Amino acid sequence: MRVLISGASVAGPVLAYWLHRYGFECTVLERAPALRKTGGHAVDLLHPAMDIIERMGLREEVLAKTTGTESLTLEREGSTPIDIDISRILGPASENHAEVMRDDLGEIFYDATRAHVEYVFGDSIATLEQHPTHVHVTFDHGDPRDFDLVIGADGLHSNTRRIVFGDESQFAHFIGGYLSVLTVPNHLDLSKRMVSLAAPGRTVGLYSADRADDARAIFLFRSENRLDYHHRDTDRQKELLRAAFADIGWEVPRLLAELDHTPAFYFDEITQLRMDHWSRGRVGLVGDAAYSPGPAIGGSTSLAVVGAYVLAGELATAWPDHERGFTAYERELADYVERSRTFARRMAKQLIPDTAGKVWLLAQVTRLVGSLPAGVARVLSRLDTGGLRVHDEVRLKDYPALIGPRG
Ligand SMILES: Cc1cc2nc3c(=O)[nH]c(=O)nc-3n(C[C@H](O)[C@H](O)[C@H](O)COP(=O)(O)OP(=O)(O)OC[C@H]3O[C@@H](n4cnc5c(N)ncnc54)[C@H](O)[C@@H]3O)c2cc1C
Known part of the structure; x- marks a missing residue:
């Protein structure tokens, strides 16, 4: 029962954790040369994900790393800013919520699994050849190996999905917006507070995290049509971002000036991933690779945690009938995925008001x-x-009969 999991961020290590507890041998492959520790962006863990984290015995570790953001200041050009306690918004929507930096979360999951799971950094799957009893895998660097199953947990632009299912354009549905995040100095000395400015079709947010020296600036903007750029052409992406926010005042000119110095820059379309099936033969997908409802708008981190937990439970329940396991995984998760998509489309509209x-x-x-x-x-x-209650309303299935002694 050897499983190769591509991607060591959220879904990959959570899947490895549960598969290991059910007696599978896991190898997690990560393209980056080492675990990312730069912080990344803040992600939300809502009720079902926190429940799974508790079952993994990691609740205290996660709570110790929360960003600490307590209030939001909504800035308005020419008007008085409005302050709001974030718990007044999130409290009623999700009773069990934590915000953490994604790389901190990845590190917690990595530490919880590294003793029992083989991690290989700095490599990527080159080819996958499916046989009746196994998958033959070749890598960009390492020697070829055989596995019983291969799971792609390699994110929105999944390499595993491209190899097995074909080009991403078949599955990515543009929902009319762009997202950019850059690391900037914390010049407003933000602590426990996020500041945000909304203008028609554009929203900017700025936040820091407890224990962090720097801050993140997040830009969201609408566009009816897809913009013309190559995903590796960061100069062009920065040009598009500058153009979209050129006429906005407040802190925006200063933040845009940081584009020339920022150590970390992210720019992407806000797309939803929609596939008819999340597996083919012995290869499956989990997390953003299979069903991202859209970055930063749809609670996709919680969905990735829940998806990994359910996939592990269903594969173990059905083993050795992996096809039955994959089918049950789709059935269990379909409703949550669909409701997350609806919620994300609504959030995109609310977060970037168009008029x-x-x-x-x-x-x-x-x-x-x-x-x-x-x-x-x-x-x-x-x-x-x-809509956030979509997450709170998820009822997790128990797979207790599968769990042996922890070790
Ligand atoms: C800017 C931004 C802001 C976001 N804000 C939020 C938020 O506020 N709330 C929220 O819930 N979610 C948010 N998200 C989404 C959240 O980050 C993802 O939903 C979550 O990380 C999904 O986890 P994942 O493990 O499926 O994929 P990812 O976290 O994308 O991880 C994929 C992993 O696979 C690795 N990989 C990629 N290619 C290969 C390859 N060829 N071989 C091996 N490894 C590979 C990557 O390096 C990465 O480690 C945001 C995302 C972005 C980009």
Whole structure:
């Protein structure tokens, strides 16, 4: 029962953790030369993911690494900023929530699995050849090896998916926006606070994390049509970002000036991944590689954690009938994935209001939630963030009969 998992971020190590507990031997392959420790961006762990993390015995480790963001200041050009306690928005929507930097989360999962799982860094799958009893894998650098199963946990632009299912363009559905994140100095000295400015079709956010010296600037903007650039051409991407925010004041000119110095720059379309099936033969997909509802808008980290847990449980339950396991995994997760997509499309609209009227409305709702007594605010913000309850409503299946002694 040898399983190769491509990708050592969120879904990959969680899958390896549970498969190991069910008696599988796992190898996790990561293209990066070492575990990323630069912080990345903040991600949300909502109720079902926190529940799984608790079952993994990692709740305290995760809570010790939360970003500590407690309040949001909504800036408005020419008007007074509005402050709001974030728990007034998230509290009613998810009772069990933690925000952590993705690389911290990856490190926690890596530390929890490294003693029992083989990790190979700095390599990538080159070819996959499926046989009735195994998959023959060749790598860019290492020697060829055979595995019973191969799982792609290698993110939105999955290499495993490309090799087995073909070009990404068949599955990626553009939902009308772009996302960029850069690492910048924490010149506003932000601590426990995120500041954000919304203008028609454009939103900027700036936050830091406890224990971090720097900050992240996140830019979201709408575009009816797909922009013309190559995914490796960062100069062109920076040019597009500058053009999209050229007429915005506040901190934006200073943040855009950081484009010339930033040590970390990310730019991507906001797309949803939609596939008819998440496996073919002995190769399956998990997390963003299979069903990303869109980065930064749809609770995709929680979906990746839940997906990995369910895939491991269903494969182990059905073993050695992997096809039955993959089918059960799709059945178990389909509704959560579909609801996450709907929620993400709605969030994209709310996070990047397209007209001056909707920007005004966002400010009014924020102000109202911030100024009302807590109970009333909870009811009101439930109306607006009710979609987040998609995550809280997930009921996790138990696979207790599979779990042997931990070790
Ligand atoms: C800018 C940004 C902001 C985001 N904000 C949020 C948020 O606020 N809330 C939220 O819930 N989610 C957010 N997300 C999404 C979140 O990061 C992902 O949903 C989550 O990390 C998915 O985990 P994953 O393990 O499926 O994939 P990923 O985290 O993408 O990991 C894929 C891994 O595979 C590796 N890899 C890639 N190619 C190969 C290869 N050829 N061979 C081997 N390894 C490979 C990568 O290096 C990486 O380690 C955001 C994403 C981005 C990009």
